[in-house]
Amino acid sequence: MERKCRHVRRVKQYRYKREYRRRGGKVINVERRKISRAVISRLPRYYRYLGDLLEIGVERISSNDLSKKMNVTASQIRQDLNNFGGFGQQGYGYNVKYLYTEIGKILGLDKTHNFIIIGAGNLGQALANYAAFERSGFILKSLFDVNPRLEGVAIRGIPVRMMDELVDFLKENEIEIENINQYTDDEDSLNLKFCFHNIKNGKYQIKQYYVNRKNGSVQDLWRQLGYSRELENSEIDYLKSVSMPGMKMETVQVKNGILTLENIIMPQEIRMIEILYRYSYPE
Numbered sequence: 001m002e003r004k005c006r007h008v009r010r011v012k013q014y015r016y017k018r019e020y021r022r023r024g025g026k027v028i029n030v031e032r033r034k035i036s037r038a039v040i041s042r043l044p045r046y047y048r049y050l051g052d053l054l055e056i057g058v059e060r061i062s063s064n065d066l067s068k069k070m071n072v073t074a075s076q077i078r079q080d081l082n083n084f085g086g087f088g089q090q091g092y093g094y095n096v097k098y099l100y101t102e103i104g105k106i107l108g109l110d111k112t113h114n115f116i117i118i119g120a121g122n123l124g125q126a127l128a129n130y131a132a133f134e135r136s137g138f139i140l141k142s143l144f145d146v147n148p149r150l151e152g153v154a155i156r157g158i159p160v161r162m163m164d165e166l167v168d169f170l171k172e173n174e175i176e177i178e179n180i181n182q183y184t185d186d187e188d189s190l191n192l193k194f195c196f197h198n199i200k201n202g203k204y205q206i207k208q209y210y211v212n213r214k215n216g217s218v219q220d221l222w223r224q225l226g227y228s229r230e231l232e233n234s235e236i237d238y239l240k241s242v243s244m245p246g247m248k249m250e251t252v253q254v255k256n257g258i259l260t261l262e263n264i265i266m267p268q269e270i271r272m273i274e275i276l277y278r279y280s281y282p283e
Contacts, residue, residue, distance in 0.1 A: 039080050043103055045070060046080075050100040062093035112137045114175050118218050119243060120145035120153070120160040123209055123272045128155040141173055146240045163236060189264050194273075196259040204259065205276040208248040212269035215246030219268070251278075
């Protein structure tokens with residue numbers, strides 16, 4: 001299975017602070033420059049692949065070997081990393097652990113960030129059960145929902161609370177929302193292609209649930225209200241009424257053992273894909 005995913009936390013485009021670095025016995029001045037959005041968008045991929053290499057015990061890797069894993073040219077990798085001063089040595093390559101750590105710092109993953117999930121349905125619970133968030137420094141503090149049947153239900157030991165508790169919870173806990181704009185100004189869509197191999201031939205039903213700016217995004221609606229922590233009852237009722245994800249259903253046929261799905265993910269979109277096997281074809 002080819003996995004491609006979008007990092008949930010966007011790195012804000014910025015000017016990287018220059019510094020003097022000693023390399024090869026010479027002191028060089030890394031000039032102040034603007035990092036392109038394309039380079040920033042590749043950093044999470046570097047971070048993920050380097051993490052995979054660490055898990056299997058790889059200590060160093062060349063740009064050529066890394067390019068084969070990421071489908072990016074070795075030259076592009078070197079250019080990307082040189083934007084931040086360069087991390088490799090000629091003839092040696094890159095120290096995997098060091099490069100993983102340094103890219104994590106650039107992405108802000110060397111710090112912890114508290115967050116909450118609004119909506120504790122299937123999609124919200126799937127996000128809450130994603131343990132990789134914690135490994136990346138994102139600590140889930142609570143889930144909120146309007147369904148009274150979910151009140152007190154624990155997801156990985158974290159209770160679901162009702163929406164009318166949200167304001168007081170934000171006052172009593174350090175949830176980082178003051179600078180939320182820096183994570184919501186991405187306007188680029190993302191084309192994703194998923195290929196599942198060795199799939200049983202037959203007919204499959206594909207269900208997709210998605211939350212974006214046009215479907216069920218409480219965040220964007222809250223943004224329109226100025227991220228106010230003192231919401232009136234009428235405003236809370238309005239947010240509840242429009243907090244429904246979009247849904248798409250289709251049926252696909254698999255005849256060669258390969259199931260391919262292509263999606264265009266909108267900016268700030270979360271999507272859950274459910275694949276259901278229906279029946280096989282006669283030989």
